[in-house]
Amino acid sequence: MTTYIPSLTLPAFVFEKPAAAVLLPIVLGQAVGLSARPDGSKKTYNALKQPPYAPPAHIFAPVWTVLYGSMGYAAYRAWTAGMNSFDANKVLLAKQGATLYTIQLGLNLLWMPLFFSLGRPIEATVDIVALTGLTGYLTYTWSKVDKVAGWALAPYLGWLGFATYLCAGAGYLNNWDFHGKQKVQKEE
Template sequence: MTTYIPSLTLPASLFQHPAAAILLPVAAGTAVGFSTRPKENQNTYLALRQPPLRPPPQVFGPMWTLLYGLMGYAAYRAWNTGMGGFDAKKAQLALQGATLYTVQLGLNLVWMPLFFRFKRPIAATVDIVALTGTVGYLAYIWGQVDEVAGWCLAPYLAWLGFATYLSAGAGYLNNWDFNSKEVPKGTKGKDTKYVDEKP
């Protein structure tokens, strides 16, 4: 059971208005994506040994935009349903969900830097496992407040399950060491930055 922790929760105004609720995760996810250098991320992704069924890198941007939008819409619905009625239990669940939502958003936003920038596949996999568990619990909590809000998190939860498989699979297949994929500076005859990257 979680509790509402105001200091760990986004301001209420970000949940009350649909545009703010939807745009916040989309903008935050986009900002993190661009701050970790998308072209370099794509090259790292292509250079790593990957488990079967890995999608092409071009799939991730549109997929995450859709999932962030659904996540924000779920936040808006759950907050306004819970806080706008007379059911004290739903109001409490909406508040608890707001704290969980903030925590999961933070876990979501740190995965990309952990995986790509810092090349920490173990930390990234631990993060995404924690994220998946948090979102599963959030879907359960918010589903009790507003069924649509709970179901809006279902595609996100499914994608996180797949992303956990990809994160753990890439870590395992690369011996949990992504730094060895980089070519040392000054390597002769190598025009690209990564061992398996095609010139």
């Protein structure tokens, strides 16, 4: 069981307004992506040995944009359904889910700098495993409040499972050391 922790939770207005709920993760995700230098990240990605079924680098930005949007929509749906419910348990679950959502968003935004900017595949893998587990619990929690919110998180959860495989696979295939790949990236 989790707890609603206001100091660790995005402000209520983010969840109450559909545009804010949907756009916040998209804008934050794009900001982190741009801060990690997309060309540098693409070069690093292409320089790494990748596990089977790794998609081309240009796939990630559009996929993540859609996933961030659906994540935000789920947040709006769950919060609205919970706060408008006469069921005290749903209200509590919506608030607890808001704390989980905020923490998972932080873990999500931390992954790219860990993997690409800092070249820390072990820490990135720990981050994404924690993120995937937390998102699974969030999906379960918010599905008790609003089924649509739970289903809106399902593609995100599925992609996180695939991304975990890619992260751990790249780490393993590159001996958990990206430093040589970072130098190649900087020399070009």
